[in-house]
Amino acid sequence: MVSRVIPVDSFDLVIFGGTGDLARRKILPGLFRRFRSGQMPAEARIIGAARSDMDDAGYRQMIREAIAEFGSEEKNDAGGIDAFLGRLHYVAIDATGDGGWSQLRDLMRDGVIRAFYFSVAPSLFGALAERLHQHGIADASSRIVVEKPFGRDLASAKALNATLAEHFDEGQIYRIDHYLGKETVQNLMAVRFGNVLFEPLWNSHYIDHIQITVAETVGVTGRGSYYDKSGAMRDMVQNHLMQLLCLIAMEPPSTYDADTVRDEKLKVIRALQPVEPHQIVRGQYEASQDGPSYRDDAENPRSFTESFLALKCHIANWRWAKVPFYIRTGKRMKARSSEIAVVFKDLGHTIFEGDTARHRNILSIRLQPNEGMDLQVTIKEPGPGGMRLVDVPLDMTFADALGPDREDAPDAYERLIMDVIRGNQTLFMRGDEVEAAWAWTDPIIEGWEARNDVPKLYDAGTAGPEDAMMLMHRDGRRWREIKG
Ligand code: NAP
Numbered sequence: 464m465v466s467r468v469i470p471v472d473s474f475d476l477v478i479f480g481g482t483g484d485l486a487r488r489k490i491l492p493g494l495f496r497r498f499r500s501g502q503m504p505a506e507a508r509i510i511g512a513a514r515s516d517m518d519d520a521g522y523r524q525m526i527r528e529a530i531a532e533f534g535s536e537e538k539n540d541a542g543g544i545d546a547f548l549g550r551l552h553y554v555a556i557d558a559t560g561d562g563g564w565s566q567l568r569d570l571m572r573d574g575v576i577r578a579f580y581f582s583v584a585p586s587l588f589g590a591l592a593e594r595l596h597q598h599g600i601a602d603a604s605s606r607i608v609v610e611k612p613f614g615r616d617l618a619s620a621k622a623l624n625a626t627l628a629e630h631f632d633e634g635q636i637y638r639i640d641h642y643l644g645k646e647t648v649q650n651l652m653a654v655r656f657g658n659v660l661f662e663p664l665w666n667s668h669y670i671d672h673i674q675i676t677v678a679e680t681v682g683v684t685g686r687g688s689y690y691d692k693s694g695a696m697r698d699m700v701q702n703h704l705m706q707l708l709c710l711i712a713m714e715p716p717s718t719y720d721a722d723t724v725r726d727e728k729l730k731v732i733r734a735l736q737p738v739e740p741h742q743i744v745r746g747q748y749e750a751s752q753d754g755p756s757y758r759d760d761a762e763n764p765r766s767f768t769e770s771f772l773a774l775k776c777h778i779a780n781w782r783w784a785k786v787p788f789y790i791r792t793g794k795r796m797k798a799r800s801s802e803i804a805v806v807f808k809d810l811g812h813t814i815f816e817g818d819t820a821r822h823r824n825i826l827s828i829r830l831q832p833n834e835g836m837d838l839q840v841t842i843k844e845p846g847p848g849g850m851r852l853v854d855v856p857l858d859m860t861f862a863d864a865l866g867p868d869r870e871d872a873p874d875a876y877e878r879l880i881m882d883v884i885r886g887n888q889t890l891f892m893r894g895d896e897v898e899a900a901w902a903w904t905d906p907i908i909e910g911w912e913a914r915n916d917v918p919k920l921y922d923a924g925t926a927g928p929e930d931a932m933m934l935m936h937r938d939g940r941r942w943r944e945i946k947g
Contacts, residue, residue, distance in 0.1 A: 471507075471885055472575070472885075476507070476580060477509075477571075477577075480583035481510070481513055482522075487529035488533045490582065491526050492534035495547050497873065498547045499547075506550075508570075509550055510552045522552070527548055554566050558583060578606045578884060579595060579608070580607075585612065589629075592626065593629075603632070603635075605635060607631055607636055611638075611639070613702070614901060620897050624897070624898065627894075637882075640703060646834055647834045647836070651828055656716075671808045673711060674804040674942060678796040679796060680797075681795070683757065687761035695770060700904065704790050709896075712783060714727050721889040732900055735778055736778070738776050740910060743772070743775075744930040745916060746770065747767075747771065747920055748770050748921055748923045750923075751924060754795065767918060771791070771794065771927045772791065791927065795924065798946055800946055805828075808823075809823060815850050818850075820852065826839075837859060838857045
């Protein structure tokens with residue numbers, strides 16, 4: 464396949480928190496790959512900013528090491544990386560102080576796109592936004608990129624939105640949810656709205672239920688103190704899983720532009736019905752041969768935070784009347800696997816004598832591993848023996864179907880950063896979406912707190928607590944197997 468990399472316009476990108484984990488692990492290795500692919504214009508510049516005292520040379524060395532550690536190895540040839548590092552600068556700035564800002568202003572070029580990545584704690588967003596304006600660095604055409612967590616409840620999300628809105632229009636704010644940058648997630652829209660096959664069946668007449676699973680094998684070691692204040696609902700469900708749910712469930716937008724798509728997603732969130740306590744299972748992993756318990760990882764022996772969550776919910780509109788959506792996510796599970804499964808209804812009648820098996824069409828959309836989709840269809844088992852039916856997947860693993868050139872394809876972060884430069888907000892969360900998502904999750908979390916809800920323990924390396932199985936079994940359904 465021919466690579467079709469279209470360079471973006473020239474830019475100056477300032478990364479506040481440019482020395483932090485996210486910048487070193489994701490943002491800069493990603494930008495290097497875009498540079499290598501020819502998408503980042505040769506004269507574009509990246510300016511790291513943080514409190515640490517460092518010069519350009521020191522910052523370039525730090526990022527060289529970060530790319531060696533976190534970048535994809537085969538791409539780290541010396542020629543490419545030196546040219547890339549030459550595009551990097553560093554300014555020592557305290558978000559809450561006044562030093563360094565004039566130096567940053569002098570570094571910025573006129574006539575190119577200005578983007579500011581707030582890769583720092585959300586408590587610093589307000590100070591950064593204010594100083595960018597105070598020092599004449601940001602204007603009406605500048606963009607800011609902010610990371611999750613976007614609040615920890617509706618009130619804090621509203622406060623954060625209000626703080627940003629004092630200095631930037633909604634059209635300038637790019638709230639990153641890297642799940643939306645995944646190839647498969649965008650393909651979900653391509654499959655739904657680019658084919659005649661699926662959309663006519665995409666409703667309660669033909670779909671029995673939908674399952675969304677995001678399973679991780681890692682625990683919370685190393686980030687336990689952060690995670691323990693958050694838990695699976697705040698860390699995964701309120702953002703990533705709800706975004707997937709929106710894309711699966713939304714009405715066809717009339718055009719593929721940012722606000723039209725986000726309007727449709729917002730309608731889904733607003734149509735989500737409240738969830739009853741018996742429709743939710745919270746879990747916490749126990750110690751195993753392979754690692755400590757959640758409570759040890761979190762260094763909180765009395766923690767009631769969930770490392771696993773499964774729930775059943777409904778969307779109150781015509782399309783999805785009575786169709787349950789089952790979603791689950793957890794840490795220290797049996798495999799690293801993310802999948803959306805659209806399970807179609809049984810045939811009302813079979814003409815094949817003696818066939819007692821339940822044959823179902825299932826569209827499986829895999830986010831990881833092996834990004835791709837397959838559609839389970841029923842065919843005749845080949846060979847003698849009459850008309851025996853068997854279910855087989857029509858497999859569309861992207862790496863197989865689209866060829867090796869895809870190695871140059873951007874990963875989620877890279878794609879989203881390039882979208883910021885292009886000024887395309889389609890794959891970013893709008894402020895009202897984030898608030899609506901909190902408005903749905905807040906009462907659930909408040910219910911747990913009011914009841915002192917205790918999560919069910921589960922063995923590491925499994926599919927979560929037994930009660931999560933029962934959530935489905937009670938409805939005569941079962942979860943898809945978690946396969947790595
Ligand atoms: P981190 O490793 O703690 O880095 C924080 C960065 O902010 C450092 O560069 C730090 O450098 C800088 N900083 C701290 N206080 C500052 C101040 N007053 N003024 C200017 N710079 C300051 O954090 P991180 O993991 O990179 O996370 C950054 C943000 O992204 C957080 O909001 C986090 O929740 C979010 N996030 C991170 C990840 C991830 O994988 N790491 C994933 C999703 C979201 P100095 O100490 O030198 O100032």
